[in-house]
Amino acid sequence: MLTVTPTNLPDVLLLAPSRHGDDRGFFSESWSAAHMASAGLKFDFVQDNHSFSRQMGTVRGLHFQAPPQAQDKLVRCGRGALYDVAVDIRRGSPTYGHWTGAELSFENGLQLLVPAGFAHGFMTLTPDCEIIYKCTDTYAPALEGAVAWNDPDIGIAWPLADAAILSDKDSAAAPLSALESPFTYEARP
């Protein structure tokens, strides 16, 4: 069973696969093409990513891959907790530059569906935090792009903004205003 909840950004969805608890713990079908199809969702995932961040307050993002290898992502937290964020970077979108965020954790089992056309990033809320996410295209470093995590024009309300730990790459990312976005908004039929 899969529960799908809309967010304030159309196309970015919060998914909750059911968990079967017993005295040992729980079992969950963390991803099922059948459950996705039942919810009207079809994504051909081809790569799983798994990253580990030792320190609370670690920020990775905001990143995207440009077409022709743009990636839809289905994100979950395997250990600890994190604040996951998507930003609409589709030129012409009525929600261009708008963001949505959700706390994903081992405990809540929630997942965020971040379609291509959205920059993705997260901030860890615990030490020793693991993120696991499925992607619909393979890694293409030449097509990677980034937007500043703390762009004031986006205004993401990061939970631990004063304690952010970033890579040099992410510290140097430009604001959205400097981006020639490779994505164009197409209204759903």
Ligand SMILES: Cc1cn([C@H]2C[C@H](O)[C@@H](COP(=O)(O)OP(=O)(O)O[C@H]3O[C@H](C)C(=O)[C@H](O)[C@H]3O)O2)c(=O)[nH]c1=O
């Ligand atoms: C993304 C990626 C990276 N790598 C290698 C490249 C580097 O040697 C090393 C670390 O890469 P990076 O610093 O780009 O990792 P993150 O900062 O976690 O980047 C990710 O952060 C946000 C949250 C994302 O949504 C993207 O998937 C991705 O951009 O892993 C690979 O081998 N394959 C990959 O798919």
